[in-house]
Amino acid sequence: MASINADFVWMDGRLVGFEQATVHVLTHTLHYGLGVFEGIRAYERADGQSHVFRLDDHIRRLFESAHITGLEIPFSPEEITAACVETLQANRFRWGYLRPLVFLGSEAMGLGARDVLVHVAIAAWQWGAYLGDDGLKNGIRCKISSFNRLDPRVNFPKGKICGQYVNSVIAKREVLKAGYDEAILLDTQGNVSECTGENLFMVKAGHVITPPYGAGILGGITRDTVIAIARDLNVVVEQRPFTRDELYIADEIFLCGTAAEITPVREVDDRRIGDGRPGEITRLIARTFFDVVKGSTHTHPEWREGYSLAL
Numbered sequence: 257m258a259s260i261n262a263d264f265v266w267m268d269g270r271l272v273g274f275e276q277a278t279v280h281v282l283t284h285t286l287h288y289g290l291g292v293f294e295g296i297r298a299y300e301r302a303d304g305q306s307h308v309f310r311l312d313d314h315i316r317r318l319f320e321s322a323h324i325t326g327l328e329i330p331f332s333p334e335e336i337t338a339a340c341v342e343t344l345q346a347n348r349f350r351w352g353y354l355r356p357l358v359f360l361g362s363e364a365m366g367l368g369a370r371d372v373l374v375h376v377a378i379a380a381w382q383w384g385a386y387l388g389d390d391g392l393k394n395g396i397r398c399k400i401s402s403f404n405r406l407d408p409r410v411n412f413p414k415g416k417i418c419g420q421y422v423n424s425v426i427a428k429r430e431v432l433k434a435g436y437d438e439a440i441l442l443d444t445q446g447n448v449s450e451c452t453g454e455n456l457f458m459v460k461a462g463h464v465i466t467p468p469y470g471a472g473i474l475g476g477i478t479r480d481t482v483i484a485i486a487r488d489l490n491v492v493v494e495q496r497p498f499t500r501d502e503l504y505i506a507d508e509i510f511l512c513g514t515a516a517e518i519t520p521v522r523e524v525d526d527r528r529i530g531d532g533r534p535g536e537i538t539r540l541i542a543r544t545f546f547d548v549v550k551g552s553t554h555t556h557p558e559w560r561e562g563y564s565l566a567l
């Protein structure tokens with residue numbers, strides 16, 4: 257695994273060497289996708305300390321995803337929280353990305369998944385800008401996917417559920433192949449939903465607009481952070497449905513997520529957004545976001561779970 261630079265993975269209650277963190281080919285989740293996961297970032301601060309961003313909220317969502325799917329995580333939220341920090345410390349990561357994964361084991365096959373144990377693994381690695389450094393700075397090119405986002409009559413958009421990500425992977429591969437950076441998915445009513453691993457915001461006439469929480473979107477923790485930051489900055493936030501043509505005539509668009517952080521969008525379906533560069537409000541929100549997540553401001557201390565490395 258050339259791109260992953262980690263020494264340890266936490267598995268079912270203990271740290272194991274990176275190469276030992278393996279599963280059997282009959283792992284139930286590998287076949288049928290019933291499992292849940294999280295994506296969390298840790299940041300190194302200017303003062304030399306490190307912290308995990310909104311760790312409690314991510315662990316809460318992990319347990320909510322498990323609850324939605326009926327999986328019982330055999331550890332408490334406090335144990336998983338401590339294990340996340342332990343994984344970063346064991347790998348001596350001052351910053352990095354955490355991937356807790358709850359999955360069904362290889363004890364039995366069959367869709368009923370009876371007598372199959374629930375396992376938990378936590379991996380960490382140092383993941384840079386998910387949509388590229390240039391994307392963060394200058395914006396990316398998006399395309400509306402030919403696939404719709406998860407329909408709540410069929411799937412569970414509020415859960416980060418392994419098998420549901422086939423929808424994201426297919427949409428992402430489709431637009432990458434067509435030469436774009438990221439896919440925007442519409443819901444089955446035709447409204448703009450979200451991207452493959454990010455929530456979406458547009459700016460029009462100074463207002464920041466995003467689909468409502470009740471739409472079939474993931475309740476992104478970065479989305480929630482952006483809404484709080486915008487309100488702190490006295491920017492009006494509207495949560496309402498909108499269609500793809502409203503996106504085309506937006507003044508600014510940006511995506512947000514733990515992996516993508518705040519990534520401006522400069523083009524949708526070959527139509528330039530605004531003047532084709534990250535807009536003023538996007539840049540203001542992004543700057544404030546990075547100050548908050550990197551801890552270079554004292555606002556929202558409740559979002560930063562500090563940890564240190566015993567070196």
Ligand SMILES: Cc1ncc(COP(=O)(O)O)c(C=O)c1O
Pocket residue numbers: 295416424450451452453454455474475476477478479512513514515
């Ligand atoms: C489909 C989807 N939407 C939105 C997000 C953004 O969520 P968050 O900001 O909590 O990382 C993610 C990433 O977790 C995602 O997978």
